[in-house]
Amino acid sequence: MGSEQHSGDGPARSLLSDSPHRDALLRALYDDASYGILLTGRDGRLQGCNAAGARMIGYEVDELIGRHFNEFTHPEDARVGADKLAEMVRGERRVVEFEKRYVHRDGSIVWVRLSVSTIRGLDGEIAQFLTYVDNITADTEQRQALERSERRLSGLLEGLPCLLLCLNADGVFLDYKASPYAQLYAPPGHFLGKQVAEVLPPPIAALLRDALRETVATRRVVEVEYVIEIGDAPRDFSARLAPYGDGEVVVLVTDISERKAAERDQAARKTAIIDAQREALQQLSTPLIPIADRVIAVPLIGPIDAERAEHVTTALLAGVAAHGAQTVILDITGVPDVSGEVAAKLIAATRAIR
Structure with missing residues (x-):
């Protein structure tokens, strides 16, 4: 077969x-x-x-x-x-x-x-x-464009005290890029792969989680500011969160300590100027005029409220002590209206002088 x-x-x-x-x-x-x-x-x-x-x-x-x-x-x-x-x-x-x-x-x-x-x-x-x-021209040009973009970004970060973070929607740190001048709260090995609540103090972690949720939900840039201790000193930071890719968020963290210190200094100077101006106005509005030996006159002009009445009392007592006055003439002809409360305070002032 x-x-x-x-x-x-x-x-x-x-x-x-x-x-x-x-x-x-x-x-x-x-x-x-x-x-x-x-x-x-x-x-x-x-x-x-x-x-x-x-x-x-x-x-x-x-x-x-x-x-x-x-x-x-x-x-x-x-x-x-x-x-x-x-x-x-x-x-x-x-x-x-x-x-x-x-x-x-x-x-x-x-x-x-x-x-x-x-x-x-x-x-x-x-x-x-x-x-x-x-x-492979298209792929190569795309790769080169990405490399140029990364070099530009690295160059920008190297010249600024910035930190760039990438987080997912759950608040897990995925990646980072830090300039030589950036101050890190913790070494990279201590925060990569962990959630913000595991790394940052509770108030700041809660602030960033809320901002993260808002960024993911609205697909808009959200900015928050916070203070955190780096080393032994508190530092001010600004965090700008922007949507990136599918469910991820990129966070640009900038040290704004110098700006905040300048703002606080400017606010303090402004307050001091306002206080000095108020004091000068009060002194001008409550003039003490010596008219004879141990006699002073206090001509009052303009409206008087309870706060100004208190100042008048203080100024009268200081003037009597400074001039050794035995007689004080309180002229209220320039005051358009005197309420009962103000009148009571002025009477109390004259009694205090006695």
Whole structure:
């Protein structure tokens, strides 16, 4: 009884063993590929190129045949990958990969990722190099833009006493970036991966949790200020929370201690000026005029309320003591109206003088 063996590859093996079909399949893969395919001699000159590879740098296929690959390689990248290629030639690698820049016909830069292998002749020597070319310009430019943005941000942070934090919606510290001048409440290892309540004093943790919830809910920037002890001294900080990504919040923490100290100093000076002005006005509104030996007159002008009446009493007592007065003339003809409360205070003042 005979037996029949079946190949696991079936029709595929039959198709590839058929030379006309195999050639047609390989030609289709070569011509219709979306990535570039280059066939290069040992001298570096192109012996073959598919349409995608030529189109990638703005040429027709026949314009590239016979040209050295360095003719469309960026001058600064002429030696990129040379060490890896040398290792492959020595038999230390079968395939090498690296990135470099090509120069498009219009002068623009095309970033590519190359995957290079060898084709050897019957004698085992390298006859050609087969290179697959992937256009990575968009990805590279996006990565470079992100790197530039990060460098700019790092430069800004390095010049300012700022701390940049990233938290999730639950208030867990995910990441941070601190300038050399930033003062940290705790070392990074003590707060990364932990919630604000585990790191900060309860009042400040509650303040930040509320601000965090508001930021996530409204997708708007929220700013809070707080005071916390760094070392042995209290420091003032401003925290600006902004939505970032999906459910995360970035927090810019700025030391505003100097500004707050200046504001407090300015407020104290303003209060002192107001108090001095009030005292001067009160003195002007309660003049003490010596008119004879041991006699002083106090002409009162304008409305008198309870507070001013108290001041009049104080001024009278001080004036009597200063001048040794035995007689005080209290002139209220310039007062438009005297309430019962004010009259009682003025009478009490005169009795106090006795």
